[in-house]
Amino acid sequence: TLMSKYLGYRGIFFLFLSLYLSLLFGFYIDENLNFGAKPDWINTDLPPINDLSVNLTETLLDYKSYGHRHSPVYLIFLSFLKKVGFSIDGIRFFHLNLSILLIYIFYRCLCLRFNKVDKTILLILSFSIFLSPTFRSLAIWPSSRIVGLIFFLLSSYEFLKYQKSKSTSHLWKNTIYLIISSYISPNS
Numbered sequence: 001t002l003m004s005k006y007l008g009y010r011g012i013f014f015l016f017l018s019l020y021l022s023l024l025f026g027f028y029i030d031e032n033l034n035f036g037a038k039p040d041w042i043n044t045d046l047p048p049i050n051d052l053s054v055n056l057t058e059t060l061l062d063y064k065s066y067g068h069r070h071s072p073v074y075l076i077f078l079s080f081l082k083k084v085g086f087s088i089d090g091i092r093f094f095h096l097n098l099s100i101l102l103i104y105i106f107y108r109c110l111c112l113r114f115n116k117v118d119k120t121i122l123l124i125l126s127f128s129i130f131l132s133p134t135f136r137s138l139a140i141w142p143s144s145r146i147v148g149l150i151f152f153l154l155s156s157y158e159f160l161k162y163q164k165s166k167s168t169s170h171l172w173k174n175t176i177y178l179i180i181s182s183y184i185s186p187n188s
Contacts, residue, residue, distance in 0.1 A: 007120055019130035020100070027096055027140050033133035037141035044068055045075060045142065046088070052079030073184050074144035092142055099139035099146045103129050105153040112160040148185025151177050 007015070025031075032038040048066045051059040052075060063072055081091050107126035111119060129135050138146045155177035162170035 012120065012123060015124070015127060019127055023096065023130060023136060023139060026136055027093065031140055032137055034137040037137035037143060040143070041092075041141040045078075048072065048075050049079045049082060049091075052076055053082040070144050071183060071186060074142075074147050078142060092140065095142035095146070096139050098150075099135070102135070102146060102150050102153065103127065105150060105157060109153060109157050109160060112157065112164070144185040148181045151181035151184060155181060 026033075030038065044067070048059060048063065048068060052072070056076070056079070060072060068075075078091055078095070081094065082088070086094065103126050106129060107123055110117075110122040110126060114122060135146070155174050158170045158174035158177060161167075162174060
């Protein structure tokens with residue numbers, strides 16, 4: 001199609017690379033475009049992550065005292081990374097790269113839903129997520145909301161596949177991903 005011919009594979013790759021590098025630059029300068037992600041990470045997420053990595057049971061029993069309104073599931077995962085030797089910046093960098101899955105899964109959902117639209121247009125639309133201040137902030141400063149949204153999109157993807165195939169396996173996957181999403185981030 002016209003858009004695919006105009007951009008080509010190199011153009012699409014360069015666009016992705018440019019947007020990804022801008023996110024890495026944001027990581028390097030501690031970008032916080034929504035002004036809440038960094039203080040949430042430092043004041044609300046890091047204390048339980050540090051404590052969970054030392055004593056899981058005691059921290060979970062005292063979780064309410066941290067004043068955290070989110071599920072501890074993702075924080076437990078991040079505390080495991082800390083326990084096995086990841087630095088705090090290493091955990092942040094891991095989360096940043098995990099966040100890119102959101103863009104890919106969104107693209108796959110668009111391809112299923114709008115299969116007659118040029119895939120290059122759908123890819124560029126997916127890449128626009130890189131420009132969202134909320135996405136950038138929550139990718140740079142780890143948040144369960146991004147991971148919850150990834151699982152919610154996986155659930156949506158399986159539902160779209162079910163609509164095409166009517167296979168119950170897609171309904172089961174849809175339900176499992178939705179359950180995981182709600183446990184990781186009930187507000188996704």
